[in-house]
Amino acid sequence: MIKTITIEELKPGMFVHKIVEQKGDLSVKSQGRVSSIEMVNVLKKRGVKTLAIDTEKAFTPETKEDIPAEKTAPEPVTTPAEKVKKVSLENELARASKLHAQGKEIQRILQTNLQKEMPFDGSIPKEFSNKLVESVDRNPDALLCLTQIREKDDYLLEHSLNVAILLANFAKFLGMSEEEVQDLSYAGFLHDLGKIKIPDEILHKPGKLTVSEMEIMKKHVQYGVDHLKETDLDEALIQAIGEHHERLDGRGYPYGRKGDEISNAGRMLAVADMYDALTADRVYKAGMSSKKAFAVLMNESPVRLDKYYVQQFIKCLGVYPVGSLVMLSNERLAMVLQQNDSPFMPVVKVFYSVKQGHYLTPKDVDLSQEKTVTVTKAVIASEYNIDINAFFERSVSIG
Numbered sequence: 015m016i017k018t019i020t021i022e023e024l025k026p027g028m029f030v031h032k033i034v035e036q037k038g039d040l041s042v043k044s045q046g047r048v049s050s051i052e053m054v055n056v057l058k059k060r061g062v063k064t065l066a067i068d069t070e071k072a073f074t075p076e077t078k079e080d081i082p083a084e085k086t087a088p089e090p091v092t093t094p095a096e097k098v099k100k101v102s103l104e105n106e107l108a109r110a111s112k113l114h115a116q117g118k119e120i121q122r123i124l125q126t127n128l129q130k131e132m133p134f135d136g137s138i139p140k141e142f143s144n145k146l147v148e149s150v151d152r153n154p155d156a157l158l159c160l161t162q163i164r165e166k167d168d169y170l171l172e173h174s175l176n177v178a179i180l181l182a183n184f185a186k187f188l189g190m191s192e193e194e195v196q197d198l199s200y201a202g203f204l205h206d207l208g209k210i211k212i213p214d215e216i217l218h219k220p221g222k223l224t225v226s227e228m229e230i231m232k233k234h235v236q237y238g239v240d241h242l243k244e245t246d247l248d249e250a251l252i253q254a255i256g257e258h259h260e261r262l263d264g265r266g267y268p269y270g271r272k273g274d275e276i277s278n279a280g281r282m283l284a285v286a287d288m289y290d291a292l293t294a295d296r297v298y299k300a301g302m303s304s305k306k307a308f309a310v311l312m313n314e315s316p317v318r319l320d321k322y323y324v325q326q327f328i329k330c331l332g333v334y335p336v337g338s339l340v341m342l343s344n345e346r347l348a349m350v351l352q353q354n355d356s357p358f359m360p361v362v363k364v365f366y367s368v369k370q371g372h373y374l375t376p377k378d379v380d381l382s383q384e385k386t387v388t389v390t391k392a393v394i395a396s397e398y399n400i401d402i403n404a405f406f407e408r409s410v411s412i413g
């Protein structure tokens with residue numbers, strides 16, 4: 015279907031059928047898929063005002079654009095984009111585990127440096143986030159599985175790392191260039207650095223913050239931005255980091271930017287940030303299942319979050335995201351290891367019997383090849399007293 019949109023509505027993944035209105039006479043290649051945010055900016059600079067897009071040729075179809083925000087999570091109608099896997103999951107997990115541990119350590123050092131007001135040195139974290147993207151290139155499922163590891167007191171370290179992993183996957187899913195994938199992942203890794211300056215009693219307060227506590231909490235964005243501004247870090251990256259709590263309706267912080275004033279990278283960062291925060295287990299609360307978190311993201315769009323990016327993010331992770339837990343029809347619990355063509359029948363590792371209340375010898379099962387067993391629902395580890403870290407050490411990670 016051909017649909018006319020403004021340049022402001024153009025997003026990576028859409029297929030441009032033709033340019034409808036253009037200021038100036040610089041010639042623009044009129045047909046093709048928009049591969050990156052950079053390309054959207056080039057079109058803007060060349061004076062393109064309105065374009066006709068072919069929704070059927072979109073890398074990610076537009077058909078869900080009109081779905082209203084609902085109370086229940088949308089079930090993606092398409093499987094995530096074909097992920098090229100250069101090495102097996104087992105193979106990549108060994109390397110990814112080491113990277114994961116290294117990432118937490120680097121994050122800890124960066125936070126300490128900020129706290130001591132030492133200058134930011136980007137060389138090590140930049141190299142690290144490039145390695146993270148290389149791991150996603152080899153096999154995205156390994157790091158995605160590892161996002162499930164949560165140490166009780168390491169939320170701040172793991173959250174930044176997870177957002178970096180999620181953004182690397184998300185940017186690749188949207189067909190962005192390698193450089194853009196690296197930049198977004200790097201922005202994710204650095205986005206919450208300023209939180210180290212927030213007093214512990216506010217940062218780790220169980221329950222709602224008071225108005226004055228919230229005002230202090232909000233400062234973490236500016237602390238981070240100020241710290242990073244003193245270096246040669248790319249301006250666009252700092253902008254995205256500064257915008258991760260902005261809202262499209264202008265009621266976010268710290269700037270209160272509205273709509274188009276918020277960059278695409280800032281919008282993507284906001285989605286990944288919220289998803290990880292919702293699904294994370296904290297000392298005082300269990301994380302939500304991915305399904306519930308998807309429903310919250312949908313409800314927050316388009317008022318707060320960018321609806322297009324929310325929809326694409328959900329498609330990117332799939333109905334049952336890699337690393338999430340599912341209940342099977344035979345009353346066994348399993349971890350999703352890999353997406354299949356059928357989004358409802360992933361490859362899983364079965365490891366726990368709910369009926370008998372004990373762990374089983376872990377076994378990989380491709381549900382698309384199984385005639386009798388199906389997924390009944392998405393679950394969370396705490397509902398069944400599952401120690402996901404111990405499970406990892408025993409049966410998934412080899413590092």
Ligand SMILES: [Fe+2]
Pocket residue numbers: 205206234258259
């Ligand atoms: Fe934040």
